[in-house]
Amino acid sequence: MSLHSERHPLAEAAQQLHILQSCCQSQPRFEESLARFGLHPLRATAIETLQVNLGKFCNQTCKHCHVDAGPDRRESMSRETAELCIRALRFSSIPILDITGGAPELNPHFRWLVEQAKLLGRHVIDRCNLTVLLLPSQSDLAEFLAAHEVEIIASLPYFQASHTDAQRGPGIFAKSVEALRRLNRLGYGMPGSSRKLNLVYNPAGAYLPPAQHAIEADFRRELRKRYGIEFHSLYTITNMPVSRFLEFLLRSGNYDRYIQRLIDSFNPVAARGVMCRKTLSVGWDGTLYDCDFNQMLELPVRQGLPRHIRDFDPMQLGAREIVVGQHCYGCTAGSGSSCSGAITK
Amino acid sequence: MPGYYHAEDLARFSSIGDHAPELWQKFSDWYQSVFAEGALSEREKCLIALAVAHAVQCPYCIDAYTQASLEKGANLDQMTEAIHVASAIRGGASLVHGLQMRNSAAKVSL
Numbered sequence: 001m002s003l004h005s006e007r008h009p010l011a012e013a014a015q016q017l018h019i020l021q022s023c024c025q026s027q028p029r030f031e032e033s034l035a036r037f038g039l040h041p042l043r044a045t046a047i048e049t050l051q052v053n054l055g056k057f058c059n060q061t062c063k064h065c066h067v068d069a070g071p072d073r074r075e076s077m078s079r080e081t082a083e084l085c086i087r088a089l090r091f092s093s094i095p096i097l098d099i100t101g102g103a104p105e106l107n108p109h110f111r112w113l114v115e116q117a118k119l120l121g122r123h124v125i126d127r128c129n130l131t132v133l134l135l136p137s138q139s140d141l142a143e144f145l146a147a148h149e150v151e152i153i154a155s156l157p158y159f160q161a162s163h164t165d166a167q168r169g170p171g172i173f174a175k176s177v178e179a180l181r182r183l184n185r186l187g188y189g190m191p192g193s194s195r196k197l198n199l200v201y202n203p204a205g206a207y208l209p210p211a212q213h214a215i216e217a218d219f220r221r222e223l224r225k226r227y228g229i230e231f232h233s234l235y236t237i238t239n240m241p242v243s244r245f246l247e248f249l250l251r252s253g254n255y256d257r258y259i260q261r262l263i264d265s266f267n268p269v270a271a272r273g274v275m276c277r278k279t280l281s282v283g284w285d286g287t288l289y290d291c292d293f294n295q296m297l298e299l300p301v302r303q304g305l306p307r308h309i310r311d312f313d314p315m316q317l318g319a320r321e322i323v324v325g326q327h328c329y330g331c332t333a334g335s336g337s338s339c340s341g342a343i344t345k
Numbered sequence: 346m347p348g349y350y351h352a353e354d355l356a357r358f359s360s361i362g363d364h365a366p367e368l369w370q371k372f373s374d375w376y377q378s379v380f381a382e383g384a385l386s387e388r389e390k391c392l393i394a395l396a397v398a399h400a401v402q403c404p405y406c407i408d409a410y411t412q413a414s415l416e417k418g419a420n421l422d423q424m425t426e427a428i429h430v431a432s433a434i435r436g437g438a439s440l441v442h443g444l445q446m447r448n449s450a451a452k453v454s455l
Contacts, residue, residue, distance in 0.1 A: 160420060203415065210418030214388065218418060260356075 002061060002070040003247060010247045011068060013298035019250070020241065020326040027263055030328045037268035042322045044290075047314060048278040051098040051339070052077070052085050053292060054107035055284040060129055062155075062168045064202065066242040066296050069102040076102075081286040081309065082109040086116045088312040098279075098339065100127040100292060105141055118148050125151045127339075130179040131172060142179075146186040151196040153235070153339070154180070157204055159222040167204045180229045189231040198233045200341075206254035208265065208334050209236035212342040235341025238262075240293050240330040262329035270336025270343040276322050279339075282309050290322045292339075293330070299323050355405045388417035395424060396431035 003011040010016055034040035056073035058065075089097060097117040104110055104126065117124050126145060133142050145152060154176075157164050161173035168176075180197075183189060189197030199219065203209050216234035223229040239245045241259060249255040280301075281289040286309040289295040305320055306313050336343025362369025380390050391414045398406030414424050 158420070160422075163420065205415065207412055207415045210388070210416055214386070215418040 002056075002068045002072055003244060004056075004068055005070070005072040008247065010243065010250075013296065016242060016246055017297055017299075017325065019246065019255075027259070027326075030324050030326055033263070033266050033329075033332075034271060034324070037271065039268065039271055042271075042274070042277070042324060044280075044318055044320050044322060045277045047092070047094050047280045047318050049096040049098050049275075049280070050085065050089060050094045050282065051100060051279050051292060052082075052104075052113070052282045053100050053284055053295060054082075054102065054104040054110060054113075056102045057106055058102040058129065059106065059132055059135060060103070060169055060172065062129075062244075063248060064167055064204075064239050064245040066240050066245060066293060067102060068243045068296070073102065075284050076107050077109060077284040077286075079109050079112070081282075081284070082113050084286060084309040084312070085113065085282055086120070088309055088314075089117060089120050089122055091312070092314040094122070094280075094314070096123045096125065098125040098127070100339075103129055103132045105132050105138060111144060114144075114148050114150060123151065124148065125153055128152050128154045129168075130154050130156065130176040133179040133182060134175055142182050142186055142188075146188065146195055149194065151198070152183065152188060153198045153200060154183075155202075156180070156199045156219075157202055159219050159226070163204050167202075177227050177229065180223075180231070181227070184228075184230055189229070191230065197231050198235060199231050200235050200237055202237045202239055206239075206249060206252070206258040206261075208261065209238055209337070209342075211335065212236045233341070235339075236335070236337070237339070237341060238330050238333055238337035241327055242293055242296055242330075259326070259329070262333040265333035266329060267332055267334060267336055267344065270334070271332040273336060273338075273343040274328075274331050275338035275340070275343075276331075280317055286310060288312075288317070290320075293327055294323055294325075297325070297327065299325065350404045352404075352408060355408060358405070386417075388414070388419055391417045392419055392423060392427040396427040399428050400431040400435055 031040050034042055055076035056067055056069045057071070057076055058069035058073070059071060061070040088094070099110065099113065101107070105128065114124050132138055155168070156176055157167050164173035164176065165171065180189070183197055186195065187193045188195040201209060201215055201219070209215070212234065215236060219234050220231070223231070241249055241255070241262070249258050276290040279291060281291050281295050283289060283295050288301045288307055288309060289299065290301055300307050301317065302321055302323055305316055331337050359369065380387065391410055394406065395410040395414050398410050411424070
């Protein structure tokens with residue numbers, strides 16, 4: 001069940017921000033950590049990826065979800081807003097459209113968006129929860145993605161059922177394996193194949209992810225040995241202290257220790273390479289953000305900039321000053337974390 | 346960890362250097378080198394540390410190396426096996442001293 005449907009106080013972004021900011025009294029603010037290494041204010045360097053969040057509707061309710069997505073959520077991008085996203089691509093040279101959610105494939109305009117972006121010659125990424133591929137209404141989804149050479153970045157927290165199901169729900173691991181086999185049969189993830197299939201690991205608890213190269217080797221060996229599954233790369237992503245994971249941290253008494261762990265692990269090299277410097281994030285209603293996490297905290301791009309996709313201006317937005325907060329320590333801890341995994345390999 | 350041990354003390358371990366800073370610095374440098382990737386991976390070293398933590402029954406070390414093992418990508422199957430190794434050596438160490446007992450008994454027996 002989502003925090004939203006529970007009417008949990010943490011369903012409100014303002015409450016989350018209040019908690020995240022209240023730790024500042026005894027801990028360095030993120031801006032101060034950036035300033036120590038000459039990185040404040042943090043600025044975008046270009047827009048290489050337009051990351052479009054199609055909404056909060058999802059067929060799963062994962063325990064760590066920063067979107068608070070689930071079957072009960074109804075926020076969903078309209079055709080009109082999707083058209084504005086395509087218009088932004090048409091009038092810019094942004095090479096990558098990265099589609100996320102919720103389960104973005106369940107938005108009625110998902111396929112139209114993919115087709116239009118491909119017609120413009122852009123690379124398209126689908127952030128897929130895997131089980132969506134098994135829904136009866138999506139029986140041809142895998143073939144659609146393959147026909148359009150869509151890169152799939154799929155969540156699979158671990159190669160064991162217990163770890164995966166603890167985070168994503170009972171039976172999700174078995175379904176994910178079935179979906180991965182279906183993708184492999186279409187050439188996804190196979191050695192040398194242009195149909196890219198990358199997996200995402202994230203910790204099942206209040207700890208940082210391991211070195212990407214080390215856990216990737218484990219995944220490759222174990223998924224091949226146990227299930228005959230192939231994939232291209234594994235991305236490690238740190239759990240952000242936002243929404244449901246924030247609720248878990250507070251409920252389990254891990255909040256202070258986890259935040260301190262993120263702060264103590266601040267890595268300036270990772271900070272220099274954070275994804276927001278090359279990404280523009282679009283919310284389901286067309287509002288513009290620096291990243292998907294700021295989107296969930298309802299922190300739009302800085303005042304004075306175009307704040308809606310209808311006003312998209314690549315020149316202004318491509319060199320914008322990025323809005324930061326204490327949650328940003330999640331992207332700069334250790335090897336760093338981005339939608340493409342660790343920042344420092 | 347109620348009573349004698351306090352979990353929050355682990356975070357201020359470095360304060361033990363207050364009255365012997367040079368010794369603490371030497372210990373810290375050596376400790377860091379020991380756990381760096383070498384002939385053994387960082388994960389293998391964490392699992393050894395986790396096993397030893399149970400053998401010496403240090404609650405601070407158990408907390409620290411549970412977290413560290415997870416952060417190096419170890420799973421609960423591997424961590425549990427590591428503790429069994431420590432337990433087997435502890436148990437075996439007692440049992441093998443049974444031979445000392447036999448030797449002692451033999452010495453005083455007809």
